[in-house]
Amino acid sequence: MTTGPVVWDPSTLPTDDNVNPYAFSVALNGRWFLQKGKMVAYYGNITFHPIGYGPLDSLISTSFHSPTHVGDWVVAEGQGHMILADRAYDVNSYDLEQGNLTVRAGNLLAFAPTLALKQSIIPGFLTLIGSGKFVAASNGPVHFVEPPIRVDPQALVGWADCPSPCHHYDHAYMRGVLGGVRRLTGIGGASGEEHQYEFVGAGQVLLQSTEVLMNELVAVEPGHTVPAQSAQANLGALGRQLGF
Amino acid sequence: MQGSRVLAVDLAGDSVKARNGSMVAYDGQMTFKRMSGGGEGLRGLVTRRITGEKMTVMEVQGKGTCWFAERATEINLVRLTGERLHVEASNLLCTEATLRTGTEFTGLRGASEGHGLFTTKVEGQGWAAVTSDGPAVILRVAPGLPLRVDPGAYIAHTGNLKQSFRTDVTWRAVVGETGGESFQIEFEGDGLVYVQPSERRTFAGDA
Incomplete structure (x- = not known):
C-alpha cells in the first residue's frame, strides 16, 4: 500500500452515502429510525431512544407500525454523523418515492422518518411505504x-x-x-x-x-431476564432465526 | 499487500512478529519460532497470563516472501512513527520487529467487550497489521470533536486519546426499554480511531 488509508472526519464524511461498501454515513439532523446495534460510531450530539419513549409518541404513531419489532428498533435524535454497519455485509441505501418496498427485517438497518414502517404479512419482513431514504444490508x-x-x-x-x-x-x-x-x-x-x-x-x-x-443477533442477551413486554418483541427475532 | 485479506511481507534477513498460525504460504528461507508471552520476555508472559490479553506470537525470520492471513478478515496496515497504537490482541496480526508490544489497562470498556480489562499497545517505528471484520473505517478525533464508538466495533486507535466509558442507562433500561446503544466509548483528544463495520458479540449486549 503506497497511499495512506483514508481518514474520515465529520467534514469529509459523506452525507447520507456509503463510506465504503460495508459502512454507511448518515448526516443526522433530526430523527432517524435505527435497528439496534447497527450503529458503530458517531460524531456530534446524538441520543438514542427506545420506541416507547414518550416524547416520540407522535413520530411513532405516523412512522412505526410494527408491534413485533418494537424491541429491535431505536430512534436516533440530534445532530451529527452516524456510521452504520452490519456484520461486514454490503450496505446500500435506497431512495423510495411514493413507493412501497418490503425487506427482510434483519436486513433493514435504518430509515428516515418520512417513510412509514409497516409489518409485512409475511413473517419476518417489513414494508416501507412513502418517500425517503433507507439503508439495508445484504450478504x-x-x-x-x-x-x-x-x-x-x-x-x-x-x-x-x-x-x-x-x-x-x-x-x-x-x-x-x-x-x-x-x-x-x-x-x-x-x-x-x-x-x-x-x-x-x-x-x-x-x-x-x-x-x-445472516446470523441474527438476539436482542436479549443470555443472562438477562426477558421482561414480559419484550417477549412479543422477540417474535420478530425468533421468526428470523427460523428463517422466515 | 495481496488483495486486502492476505498480507505479503518481503523479508531480507530481518524478522517480523506474527500471530501463531497466521502464515499461509512462504517462499525462500524462513524460520518460524514460537515466542511465548508475545515475545515480551518473562515479565510480559506473566502479565499476559494475568491480564488475559493472550497473544501467541511467532517470530518469522529469513529471506523471501511470507504471506499471512487470518480467517479471511480484512487486513489494515498501520504505519507507526514513534506513536503508540492501542489494539485488541485478537485484532493484531503482524508487527515489524522494530515495534514493541505490551499490555495496558483499559478499565471498564474492556470488561464491557468481554475482552478483559486490558488491551495491547504497540510502540515504535514500523508497520503493524491489524485485522478487522470488513475494511476498517478510520475516523479522526480532534479537540472539540469527540467521537463515540460502539464497543463491539472498536478495534484500535492511535494518537493521544482519552477514552471514557459512556452510558445513557436510565430507569427505562431497568424496566427493559433501552435505547439499544446505551454503551459507548467516548474518545477525546487528538488521534485516529479504527472501527470495523461489524460488531462483536459483547457482554453489554447489542450495545
Missing part, C-alpha cells in the same frame, strides 16, 4: 430481478411494488412412490430447493448473492 451485492420469478427464500432480501409472494412447493418432485420415499426418508430426495417463493406481477425483486442467512 454480497444485491441483484434486481423482475417477476415472474421463483426465488429461494434464503436468498430473498426484499421486493418492491409487486404483490406479496406466494409459497411454491415443488410438489411434482415429491410425488409418487419414489417421491414418498424421498419425502419420508430424505434419501436420494430433497434437493433443498423444494421450497420457493413465487413472485408474479410488475415490480422488482431484490436478491442477495448467498443463501446463507
Whole structure:
C-alpha cells in the first residue's frame, strides 16, 4: 500500500452515502429510525431512544407500525454523523418515492422518518411505504430481478411494488412412490430447493448473492431476564432465526 | 499487500512478529519460532497470563516472501512513527520487529467487550497489521470533536486519546426499554480511531 488509508472526519464524511461498501454515513439532523446495534460510531450530539419513549409518541404513531419489532428498533435524535454497519455485509441505501418496498427485517438497518414502517404479512419482513431514504444490508451485492420469478427464500432480501409472494412447493418432485420415499426418508430426495417463493406481477425483486442467512443477533442477551413486554418483541427475532 | 485479506511481507534477513498460525504460504528461507508471552520476555508472559490479553506470537525470520492471513478478515496496515497504537490482541496480526508490544489497562470498556480489562499497545517505528471484520473505517478525533464508538466495533486507535466509558442507562433500561446503544466509548483528544463495520458479540449486549 503506497497511499495512506483514508481518514474520515465529520467534514469529509459523506452525507447520507456509503463510506465504503460495508459502512454507511448518515448526516443526522433530526430523527432517524435505527435497528439496534447497527450503529458503530458517531460524531456530534446524538441520543438514542427506545420506541416507547414518550416524547416520540407522535413520530411513532405516523412512522412505526410494527408491534413485533418494537424491541429491535431505536430512534436516533440530534445532530451529527452516524456510521452504520452490519456484520461486514454490503450496505446500500435506497431512495423510495411514493413507493412501497418490503425487506427482510434483519436486513433493514435504518430509515428516515418520512417513510412509514409497516409489518409485512409475511413473517419476518417489513414494508416501507412513502418517500425517503433507507439503508439495508445484504450478504454480497444485491441483484434486481423482475417477476415472474421463483426465488429461494434464503436468498430473498426484499421486493418492491409487486404483490406479496406466494409459497411454491415443488410438489411434482415429491410425488409418487419414489417421491414418498424421498419425502419420508430424505434419501436420494430433497434437493433443498423444494421450497420457493413465487413472485408474479410488475415490480422488482431484490436478491442477495448467498443463501446463507445472516446470523441474527438476539436482542436479549443470555443472562438477562426477558421482561414480559419484550417477549412479543422477540417474535420478530425468533421468526428470523427460523428463517422466515 | 495481496488483495486486502492476505498480507505479503518481503523479508531480507530481518524478522517480523506474527500471530501463531497466521502464515499461509512462504517462499525462500524462513524460520518460524514460537515466542511465548508475545515475545515480551518473562515479565510480559506473566502479565499476559494475568491480564488475559493472550497473544501467541511467532517470530518469522529469513529471506523471501511470507504471506499471512487470518480467517479471511480484512487486513489494515498501520504505519507507526514513534506513536503508540492501542489494539485488541485478537485484532493484531503482524508487527515489524522494530515495534514493541505490551499490555495496558483499559478499565471498564474492556470488561464491557468481554475482552478483559486490558488491551495491547504497540510502540515504535514500523508497520503493524491489524485485522478487522470488513475494511476498517478510520475516523479522526480532534479537540472539540469527540467521537463515540460502539464497543463491539472498536478495534484500535492511535494518537493521544482519552477514552471514557459512556452510558445513557436510565430507569427505562431497568424496566427493559433501552435505547439499544446505551454503551459507548467516548474518545477525546487528538488521534485516529479504527472501527470495523461489524460488531462483536459483547457482554453489554447489542450495545
